[in-house]
Amino acid sequence: ETGVTQTPRHLVMGMTNKKSLKCEQHLGHNAMYWYKQSAKKPLELMFVYNFKEQTENNSVPSRFSPECPNSSHLFLHLHTLQPEDSALYLCASSQDRGYTGELFFGEGSRLTVL
Amino acid sequence: KQEVTQIPAALSVPEGENLVLNCSFTDSAIYNLQWFRQDPGKGLTSLLLIQSSQREQTSGRLNASLDKSSGRSTLYIAASQPGDSATYLCAGSGNTGKLIFGQGTTLQVKP
Numbered sequence: 427e428t429g430v431t432q433t434p435r436h437l438v439m440g441m442t443n444k445k446s447l448k449c450e451q452h453l454g455h456n457a458m459y460w461y462k463q464s465a466k467k468p469l470e471l472m473f474v475y476n477f478k479e480q481t482e483n484n485s486v487p488s489r490f491s492p493e494c495p496n497s498s499h500l501f502l503h504l505h506t507l508q509p510e511d512s513a514l515y516l517c518a519s520s521q522d523r524g525y526t527g528e529l530f531f532g533e534g535s536r537l538t539v540l
Numbered sequence: 541k542q543e544v545t546q547i548p549a550a551l552s553v554p555e556g557e558n559l560v561l562n563c564s565f566t567d568s569a570i571y572n573l574q575w576f577r578q579d580p581g582k583g584l585t586s587l588l589l590i591q592s593s594q595r596e597q598t599s600g601r602l603n604a605s606l607d608k609s610s611g612r613s614t615l616y617i618a619a620s621q622p623g624d625s626a627t628y629l630c631a632g633s634g635n636t637g638k639l640i641f642g643q644g645t646t647l648q649v650k651p
Binding site: 430432466467468469471514516518527528529530531532533534536 | 544574576581582583584585586589629631638639640641642643
């Protein structure tokens with residue numbers, strides 16, 4: 427596989443469920459990102475990891491919990507979400523954290539919270 | 541706070557037309573600028589990256605330029621085709637190091 431792969435592509439969950447989104451990059455990059463894309467709003471950066479260490483958390487509610495076990499894998503653990511959390515969650519990677527290089531995105535995970 | 545405006549929000553053109561999409565930043569100190577394409581329900585595909593030492597980039601029928609003095613970027617699409625129909629997003633990073641996205645321009649190219 428090449429590029430950035432996200433699973434699942436679609437997820438429906440109730441407010442009391444616990445689920446996880448997975449992202450894997452095959453580009454040899456060192457930085458990985460979670461973005462949220464809601465209707466009629468610009469992409470919102472959620473978390474940044476560089477060499478497995480979290481370097482940025484943009485005031486994301488604790489019901490979203492990221493995990494980065496290595497530079498190739500990134501997870502977003504979800505629990506007790508709200509309907510307003512329904513959105514497209516996009517994972518991205520770049521060679522390094524400093525935004526000097528190109529950002530590559532996965533296809534996204536479409537989340538619906540009932 | 542850096543904000544990005546993309547104009548127009550939507551555009552519909554007949555096939556074969558040349559067109560220009562615009563992107564402007566409230567803070568003109570742009571270090572890095574990237575244009576993306578997004579098809580409905582899909583992720584973002586990188587089109588062009590203009591790095592700090594550059595002023596423009598070209599790929600096939602696409603040309604992107606960046607005027608750092610004004611904080612404006614344009615994406616020029618030559619000889620548009622129906623397959624170009626998508627949402628085009630620009631994103632720039634400034635002194636904060638954060639990549640800020642515009643809301644996009646939705647393009648429809650009619651056969």
